[in-house]
Amino acid sequence: MENIVKIKNIKLGIGSPKICIPVVEKNEKDIIKYIKEINKLPVDIIEWRADFFINDTSNFDYIISISNEIKKTTNKPVLFTLRSIKEGGNIKYNNSIIDVYNAVIENKCFDLIDLELLTLKDDNIKKLIKLSKANNIKTIISNHDFNKTPSKKEIISRIKKMIKFKCDIAKVAYMPKTKKDVITLLDASNEIKDFPIIAISMGELGIISRIFGSILTFASAKRSSAPGQLEAMKLKYILDSIYTKN
Numbered sequence: 001m002e003n004i005v006k007i008k009n010i011k012l013g014i015g016s017p018k019i020c021i022p023v024v025e026k027n028e029k030d031i032i033k034y035i036k037e038i039n040k041l042p043v044d045i046i047e048w049r050a051d052f053f054i055n056d057t058s059n060f061d062y063i064i065s066i067s068n069e070i071k072k073t074t075n076k077p078v079l080f081t082l083r084s085i086k087e088g089g090n091i092k093y094n095n096s097i098i099d100v101y102n103a104v105i106e107n108k109c110f111d112l113i114d115l116e117l118l119t120l121k122d123d124n125i126k127k128l129i130k131l132s133k134a135n136n137i138k139t140i141i142s143n144h145d146f147n148k149t150p151s152k153k154e155i156i157s158r159i160k161k162m163i164k165f166k167c168d169i170a171k172v173a174y175m176p177k178t179k180k181d182v183i184t185l186l187d188a189s190n191e192i193k194d195f196p197i198i199a200i201s202m203g204e205l206g207i208i209s210r211i212f213g214s215i216l217t218f219a220s221a222k223r224s225s226a227p228g229q230l231e232a233m234k235l236k237y238i239l240d241s242i243y244t245k246n
Helices: 028-038 060-073 096-106 122-134 152-164 179-191 204-210 232-242
Strands: 005-007 010-012 018-023 045-049 078-081 112-116 138-145 169-174 197-201 216-220
Touching: 018 028, 018 232, 028 045, 028 060, 060 078, 060 096, 096 112, 096 122, 112 122, 122 138, 138 152, 152 169, 152 179, 169 179, 179 197, 179 204, 197 204, 197 216, 204 216, 216 232
Parallel strands: 018 045, 018 216, 045 078, 078 112, 112 138, 138 169, 169 197
Antiparallel strands: 005 010
């Protein structure tokens, strides 16, 4: 049985991996302009990498205001991500991060949110997932390492911990140093049955992982948010060439 996650009219887990394009612009005008451009591309989900934009995590009103503008600019599902410096992002987590998540969830600004497994406290993850479910927002629990790929045993352990939190999607993204690292990641994710997974091996070595094995794959438009992202049009062509059921 396929594991299907439905977000608006998008069904993750059926046919080819769906395409997500991250928005990494640093000011409101450029964010809105970029999303309008992305709307014309073969994209299923848009990710707002808010860590490129948010400097003051206590300014909730402004965060909600731009979140609502993003929502008006596209009819595609939007993923809200605050990637920490520790996991390759641009924001230093502090106590007000939880308040940002709460505000975004309670205002139903986005369709999907990303929560970092090893950055947030377990209790906070549980509370945010519970709040998200109450507001009909899907959750990804993620773990990234831009320096290395953990062992197969460790990857499986982290994914199983994500599943225990009752998130909707588990995401792991690691940097390979050898081809064997790519195989390790794919092998580990293949061990997990009956749960929606995004498993990415970054950089040129890991490009194959962006084509199969995940329910969602990340592509670039003008700028990428991680090494190895293929340009959206090129990725769409490859996926359409491989998969017959979309």
